[in-house]
Amino acid sequence: MSADGRWVVFSSLATNILNGITDTNAGNDLFLFDASTATTTLISRASTGTATTNGESVFGAQSEDGNWVVFETFGTNLVAGVTDTNAQPDVYRFDRNLAVLTLASHAAGAATTTGNQGSRAPFVSADGRYLAYSSIATNLGTGITDGNNDFDAWIFDAASGANTLLSLSQSNQNQTASAGSVVTAISSDGSFVALRSLAGNLAQDFDLNSAQDAFVHHVPSRTNKLMSRRAGTNGRQPPFSGASLSTLMSADAGTFLMTSASTELVSGINDGNGVDDLFVARDAAVVLTDSFE
Numbered sequence: 001m002s003a004d005g006r007w008v009v010f011s012s013l014a015t016n017i018l019n020g021i022t023d024t025n026a027g028n029d030l031f032l033f034d035a036s037t038a039t040t041t042l043i044s045r046a047s048t049g050t051a052t053t054n055g056e057s058v059f060g061a062q063s064e065d066g067n068w069v070v071f072e073t074f075g076t077n078l079v080a081g082v083t084d085t086n087a088q089p090d091v092y093r094f095d096r097n098l099a100v101l102t103l104a105s106h107a108a109g110a111a112t113t114t115g116n117q118g119s120r121a122p123f124v125s126a127d128g129r130y131l132a133y134s135s136i137a138t139n140l141g142t143g144i145t146d147g148n149n150d151f152d153a154w155i156f157d158a159a160s161g162a163n164t165l166l167s168l169s170q171s172n173q174n175q176t177a178s179a180g181s182v183v184t185a186i187s188s189d190g191s192f193v194a195l196r197s198l199a200g201n202l203a204q205d206f207d208l209n210s211a212q213d214a215f216v217h218h219v220p221s222r223t224n225k226l227m228s229r230r231a232g233t234n235g236r237q238p239p240f241s242g243a244s245l246s247t248l249m250s251a252d253a254g255t256f257l258m259t260s261a262s263t264e265l266v267s268g269i270n271d272g273n274g275v276d277d278l279f280v281a282r283d284a285a286v287v288l289t290d291s292f293e
Helices: none
Strands: 007-012 029-036 041-042 055-063 068-074 090-095 100-103 111-116 119-124 129-135 152-157 161-165 172-176 182-188 193-198 212-218 223-226 244-249 255-260 276-282 288-289
Touching: 029 055, 041 161, 068 119, 068 129, 090 119, 100 111, 119 182, 129 255, 129 276, 152 193, 182 244, 193 244, 212 255, 255 288
Parallel strands: 152 182, 212 244
Antiparallel strands: 007 029, 029 041, 055 068, 068 090, 090 100, 119 129, 129 152, 129 182, 152 161, 182 193, 193 212, 212 223, 244 255, 255 276, 276 288
């Protein structure tokens, strides 16, 4: 929903929301509802304009003013001239004012060719310019070596039309991290992206627990910071410490909410429940406090 509550994005299996639209994909379609005029617009439409796309569309998110909507879709006929042969979801950006769709998860140097594998779960900055998402594709960025055979985190800049790798190796910015990473949130201005990752080489901080951890990526500097860090250390996660998942991030990226099975994130906490607990990490110093003390 937009910040003022006027624009609402939703997905639906219904085939009768709009008159004059042919819907034969037997899946969810994406719509935009204008509460001011009580009118609905089909977002996931075929390039002909009179039918839904030929595949399911879900996971819609929108900019603060409701002008931009991002989503994932199995459809292959949203934009005329796009080559889509991966048989997996791709990520698109919708311009409400112009009613124009743009492929975001495109191959490097080829704006009308989808990535060679699937892309999904997009998040968008407040102004709609930056779109962060997760992808298994190996051809989204120029000169990137991708050997982890798993999801990686990417950001699309609508101003330049280019995709940039977020889940990169700490020792080589042109190489993906050693294991899978997915996007969980983006800051309002698009300069920070929250990630969860199994990789042990995503940040300069030591990550030795062989489990998922929570990270934040600083887009301008292309650096990652370990958020689920052990108390009393210089950002280290020891062997066998439990998994941590980043879940929410404030608009200014100053506060992160995460779940974790680790018992070492906060000093002096007696944690014997054997299940995940909820933690909040604040500011650059990454001060962790148990939110359910």
